Amino acid sequence: MSARDDILAACRAARPPGDHPLPNLPAFAPASSDLRAGFEQGLALMGGRSFDLPAGTALGAFIAAQFPGERLIRDASGELPEFPRVDAVNRPRDLENVDVAVVRARFGVAETGSVFLSESELQVNTVGYLSQHLVVLLDPVALVAGIADAYQRRDFGEVRYASLMTGPSATADIEGVLIRGAQGVRSLTVIFCPRTIEDAAARSAG
Amino acid sequence: MSPETHEPVDHAAAAARFIADAPHLAFHDTRLWELRQKRDGQMHGVPEWETLRDLASAIKEHTLSRLAEYLEQFEAQAIANGVQVHWARDGAEHNAIVLRILRENNAKTLVKSKSMLTEECEMSPFLAQHGITITETDLGERIQQLDDEPPSHIVVPAVHKLRTDVARVFARRIGGDPENTDAHYLAEHCRVTTRPLMLDADAGLTGANFLVAETGAMVVCTNEGNADLSANLPPLHIVSVGIEKLIPRQADLGVFVRLLSRSALGSPITQYTSHFRGARDGGRMHIVLVDNGRSKRLGQAEFWTSLKCIRCGACMNTCPVYRRSGGLSYGAVYSGPIGAIINPAYDPARYAALPFASTLNGSCTQVCPVRINIHEQLYAWRRIIAAGGLLPGKKRLVMRLAGVVLGSPALYRLSTALARTAVRILPRGLLYTRLNGWGRDRELPTPPSESFASWHARRKKAG
Numbered sequence: 062m063s064a065r066d067d068i069l070a071a072c073r074a075a076r077p078p079g080d081h082p083l084p085n086l087p088a089f090a091p092a093s094s095d096l097r098a099g100f101e102q103g104l105a106l107m108g109g110r111s112f113d114l115p116a117g118t119a120l121g122a123f124i125a126a127q128f129p130g131e132r133l134i135r136d137a138s139g140e141l142p143e144f145p146r147v148d149a150v151n152r153p154r155d156l157e158n159v160d161v162a163v164v165r166a167r168f169g170v171a172e173t174g175s176v177f178l179s180e181s182e183l184q185v186n187t188v189g190y191l192s193q194h195l196v197v198l199l200d201p202v203a204l205v206a207g208i209a210d211a212y213q214r215r216d217f218g219e220v221r222y223a224s225l226m227t228g229p230s231a232t233a234d235i236e237g238v239l240i241r242g243a244q245g246v247r248s249l250t251v252i253f254c255p256r257t258i259e260d261a262a263a264r265s266a267g
Numbered sequence: 268m269s270p271e272t273h274e275p276v277d278h279a280a281a282a283a284r285f286i287a288d289a290p291h292l293a294f295h296d297t298r299l300w301e302l303r304q305k306r307d308g309q310m311h312g313v314p315e316w317e318t319l320r321d322l323a324s325a326i327k328e329h330t331l332s333r334l335a336e337y338l339e340q341f342e343a344q345a346i347a348n349g350v351q352v353h354w355a356r357d358g359a360e361h362n363a364i365v366l367r368i369l370r371e372n373n374a375k376t377l378v379k380s381k382s383m384l385t386e387e388c389e390m391s392p393f394l395a396q397h398g399i400t401i402t403e404t405d406l407g408e409r410i411q412q413l414d415d416e417p418p419s420h421i422v423v424p425a426v427h428k429l430r431t432d433v434a435r436v437f438a439r440r441i442g443g444d445p446e447n448t449d450a451h452y453l454a455e456h457c458r459v460t461t462r463p464l465m466l467d468a469d470a471g472l473t474g475a476n477f478l479v480a481e482t483g484a485m486v487v488c489t490n491e492g493n494a495d496l497s498a499n500l501p502p503l504h505i506v507s508v509g510i511e512k513l514i515p516r517q518a519d520l521g522v523f524v525r526l527l528s529r530s531a532l533g534s535p536i537t538q539y540t541s542h543f544r545g546a547r548d549g550g551r552m553h554i555v556l557v558d559n560g561r562s563k564r565l566g567q568a569e570f571w572t573s574l575k576c577i578r579c580g581a582c583m584n585t586c587p588v589y590r591r592s593g594g595l596s597y598g599a600v601y602s603g604p605i606g607a608i609i610n611p612a613y614d615p616a617r618y619a620a621l622p623f624a625s626t627l628n629g630s631c632t633q634v635c636p637v638r639i640n641i642h643e644q645l646y647a648w649r650r651i652i653a654a655g656g657l658l659p660g661k662k663r664l665v666m667r668l669a670g671v672v673l674g675s676p677a678l679y680r681l682s683t684a685l686a687r688t689a690v691r692i693l694p695r696g697l698l699y700t701r702l703n704g705w706g707r708d709r710e711l712p713t714p715p716s717e718s719f720a721s722w723h724a725r726r727k728k729a730g
């Protein structure tokens with residue numbers, strides 16, 4: 062018999078007695094009704110920061126001002142034509158010299174301060190990890206209350222790769238000392254701003 | 268589970284060596300207790316915590332009771348998503364499959380993220396023998412790899428080391444200043460020396476925390492993002508995973524993800540909770556589903572629920588014996604309370620001492636997010652090991668004493684002069700919290716049907 066058939070047969074033969082029904086998942090009340098505040102608290106706890114885009118400020122200029130001295134800013138959101146595009150590279154490793162990458166999250170999770178990013182938002186998955194710093198654009202209305210709510214969404218089943226990202230890469234593997242920027246991004250900054258109209262038009266045209 | 272030796276593990280002697288090293292012992296004990304306290308803090312912030320544990324336990328028991336069906340559903344989904352699915356009865360088959368995939372893809376360098384399964388299969392030495400260069404990408408695992416040591420904890424692999432140890436290992440193996448023991452410097456040194464290896468790697472290998480039968484998703488939780496780099500940089504991604512990791516529905520992740528990192532590190536979620544369903548354009552993805560003793564354990568009435576384990580490490584962090592003996596003293600891939608009930612299933616003679624490395628205080632059972640009755644299984648293993656005459660006579664007493672001494676703060680403090688030093692340098696408040704630490708949870712454990720003392724007395728009469 063093949064290993065597959067052997068293993069399946071062994072599991073069937075060893076089936077534990079009893080019914081063991083699959084429970085229904087109840088909905089729990091969200092920790093806070095203020096999703097925005099919850100998100101910001103959760104994100105801060107995990108080492109991320111968040112800003113509102115100040116009224117009248119251009120997004121690209123605002124981002125550049127947050128990272129003085131960083132040279133290469135690449136954009137995956139499609140909303141910042143002044144920066145080179147993430148998908149203009151040939152191989153995933155070619156993003157290794159990116160200082161700052163800009164992506165737009167599909168949605169955020171208030172419970173934990175997480176953002177949903179899949180291959181369609183990242184364009185090249187490695188940009189979320191090879192860049193030194195990650196800027197995540199998030200529409201403040203695109204927030205769900207809890208992790209359980211996030212997993213009720215169909216988004217996960219529609220993509221090949223998706224990550225719930227919560228703050229920057231971190232480790233405490235050396236004597237418990239917390240370090241941001243273990244192997245991935247050193248910082249993660251969320252900027253609350255709705256998607257620009259021009260880009261929505263570009264997307265539907267594309 | 269080292270192949271060179273099948274000598275019984277002498278946990279008590281190894282633990283005594285660990286205790287004799289006061290600074291290491293003090294840090295280890297303090298750090299793991301801190302993780303336990305952070306876990307408690309998170310638990311108190313989630314009013315439905317106990318309900319989540321009930322749900323997690325019920326979902327896992329349901330899945331395990333229909334494991335063949337869910338494996339078939341997962342396989343069909345994965346194949347539909349373009350993933351190649353492989354099956355391995357044991358570690359040797361797993362290793363051969365991984366080597367074959369690497370060879371078919373002409374891959375000579377492999378970057379990997381943490382996977383206890385590959386430790387279980389002893390994959391890395393096997394692949395190294397066959398000319399594959401392997402780089403661990405998790406910082407703790409990398410430290411352990413460079414020091415030729417196995418991980419000592421399933422979540423924080425190098426928690427038994429001090430920064431001075433790390434500086435020495437790095438200086439010896441990857442350059443760097445042996446005198447600079449700043450943790451930021453050391454982590455940065457590892458980052459800049461590991462990244463080129465990741466950029467150039469031919470293949471990446473990750474484990475998985477959960478497999479979703481409904482969608483074919485393989486879910487990987489890390490804080491460093493190293494699994495995402497290992498999977499997304501090279502053109503080939505291999506996932507090695509035990510068959511017990513299945514859960515039925517995507518929505519079930521809403522239960523498990525909420526419990527995992529809160530239980531493990533006391534953070535609400537890992538920095539990266541990543542879902543791999545298929546290869547990116549131009550990439551290839553394989554999964555190896557490994558049995559290696561799991562189907563056998565599924566048929567053991569007293570022990571099958573240990574397969575519910577989500578490897579959070581909470582039972583280790585809370586265990587007074589583990590905190591004071593160190594993971595390596597268990598001489599096995601899995602250490603702590605969960606290791607003490609898993610390892611004997613593989614080799615009861617070799618791991619006969621491990622179920623005795625416990626005070627049966629029940630703290631492990633209280634913190635377990637999937638409600639495994641760990642302390643009852645420890646007790647059940649003791650009965651089996653004693654009935655099988657597997658404890659060598661002259662070791663009987665010392666092993667039982669290890670559990671008693673390591674678990675009793677009073678005896679423990681008296682046990683060696685160096686241990687007294689450790690106690691002296693710990694903050695007094697911490698010590699006192701620790702003394703009663705395992706009584707602080709919401710519920711009390713079900714007491715074993717027979718007390719350790721009466722069991723001991725009966726054994727003495729019988730023996």
Ligand code: SF4
Pocket residue numbers: 575576577578579580581582583605631634635636637638639641
């Ligand atoms: S037995 Fe429970 S507490 Fe221990 S590692 Fe497994 S899931 Fe965590």
